[in-house]
Amino acid sequence: MKAMIYRHHGEPSNVLALHDSREIPAPGSGEVLVKVRRRMVHPIDDLMIRGIIPLPIPESGLVPGGDGVGTIEAVGPGVKLSSGIAVGARVGLFDAHGTWSERVIVPAADLIPIPDDVSDEAACQVMINGITAATLLREAAASRGAAGEGAPLLVTAAGSSVGRNLIALAKMRGLKIIATVRSKPSADVLSATFPGITVIDTSDSDWKERARAVYGAAPSVAIDPIGGAMIADLLDVLADRGTLLTYGGMDHSPSTVSSIALTVRGLTIKGINTPVAVADLSADQRVDDLNDIFDMVRANASSLADYRMVPLTDAVKALSAAQETPRRGAVLLTSEA
Ligand SMILES: NC(=O)c1ccc[n+]([C@@H]2O[C@H](COP(=O)([O-])OP(=O)(O)OC[C@H]3O[C@@H](n4cnc5c(N)ncnc54)[C@H](OP(=O)(O)O)[C@@H]3O)[C@@H](O)[C@H]2O)c1
Structure with missing residues (x-):
């Protein structure tokens, strides 16, 4: 063996x-x-x-x-x-x-x-990362109300595996999504995978203004695995009373957070660890999430094909x-x- x-x-x-x-x-x-x-x-x-x-x-x-x-x-x-x-x-x-x-x-x-109609290769890509996407969207739904139900969600590192699963699940639920990536080539790849979604390249100097304006309302929730300097940028982009869900630290450098901005604007930062969050779910919620994830796989074959x-x-x-x-x-x- x-x-x-x-x-x-x-x-x-x-x-x-x-x-x-x-x-x-x-x-x-x-x-x-x-x-x-x-x-x-x-x-x-x-x-x-x-x-x-x-x-x-x-x-x-x-x-x-x-x-x-x-x-x-x-x-x-x-x-x-x-x-x-x-x-x-x-x-x-x-x-x-x-x-x-x-x-x-x-x-x-x-x-x-x-399920028989889901390949090993597709299933493998949604085990940790599909379950993580479903967990993050549940948290986002619970947080969105504070800053406006109709406001978009912002997803960073959107070309990552979790990012793609998040976009595909959010599309299936009819949510407005802003997908950010760190370079023009990454933006081109993601736009080709998800035609019609809003992709913003964070190497453009005006990306924060565009993210706040593109849907006519600033994002109510940002979902981020990057950390580092991105944290302060995302707090700038969020609507007042918005929530930043952080689930990773791909940029290992420390983050600077203004407690004044958090306090005055009523912002929330919450860390998400999928195994911990899933342990709190009922058996029915887990089954519902898995059914949604496998439906997402069937509806979004192209996002898992590469x-x-x-x-x-x-x-x-x-x-x-x-x-x-x-x-x-x-x-x-x-x-x-
Ligand atoms: N909290 C949890 O329970 C949980 C569960 C699963 C995953 N995660 C975390 O989620 C993150 C993503 O995982 P994954 O498997 O989806 O990753 P992945 O598929 O390997 O994708 C990572 C991509 O993110 C982008 N990226 C990397 N560093 C970046 C940076 N500093 N700034 C901007 N973009 C950056 C790159 O895309 P480009 O090359 O296109 O720029 C990179 O290819 C990881 O941090 C992982 O640890 C957390």
Whole structure:
């Protein structure tokens, strides 16, 4: 069984290595063994391997990977064989650990049955990132009222995988969206994927004025994974009583926030961590979100079609490919054994 593993933090090409073992693990109580075929490369994988987001590394090493799609190979004692959870079923994994391996043991609660008409490649792109988009839109809906129901939502790093899922779900719900990207080439790629949406390039000096004016009302909610200097810019762009939902830190530099602007204009900043937010949902809400996400996949095939596949054993190459700009789509790690 092949897996990519690291025992020290550092440059991925120095610390990430192939580990091959004859042993196939057996699932314990409440667990399931899944043969994983596809998993997405996420920015957090690179940050964790480098130790920028440090996780303690056990002596046996750490296998990256928080999501994936594959087939159930074995079911441990005590697992309820219902809702598509049976040997041979095709499933997605959220929020799993160690999926950069040909097989992984996960709690049965991490399994998401995949509809027959949704491909492994599409399903893989909406596990963490589709669920994150649905979570962010739920938070946005709860926050929008304060600054005006009809006002647009602003989505930054809109060419990212989460950004594309956000745009596709928001379009399906008839929401007004302003999509921002950091360069003209990225704007061109995103406009080609979503014809007709409003794309603004933040390297243009007047981007903030345009974002406030384009729909005749400033955005009520901004959804941002960049952080750094972008935070102060987004607070400038928001309508009074608006909300900034922050869900990442791709710019690692510290953010400056004016407490005076927050106070006088009644602005809110809220951090969103998807696994934490999903843990608070009812079972019905989770099912509704997944149904919406799979409907979005069916309605927006083009936004998920531009992926690249790299063999699991070439994970270092995949990490570099995932950093290329402009963003054209996901990088998927594949294994067939
Ligand atoms: N809070 C949560 O639970 C949660 C869950 C999932 C993801 N996230 C976070 O969401 C973010 C996006 O993840 P993803 O998988 O969607 O990423 P992704 O598909 O790899 O896309 C990242 C893209 O964002 C753009 N970008 C990168 N750095 C930027 C910067 N400093 N300023 C502006 N744009 C920048 C680039 O697009 P261009 O090359 O086109 O400019 C880059 O390709 C990450 O920070 C991730 O950690 C958080």
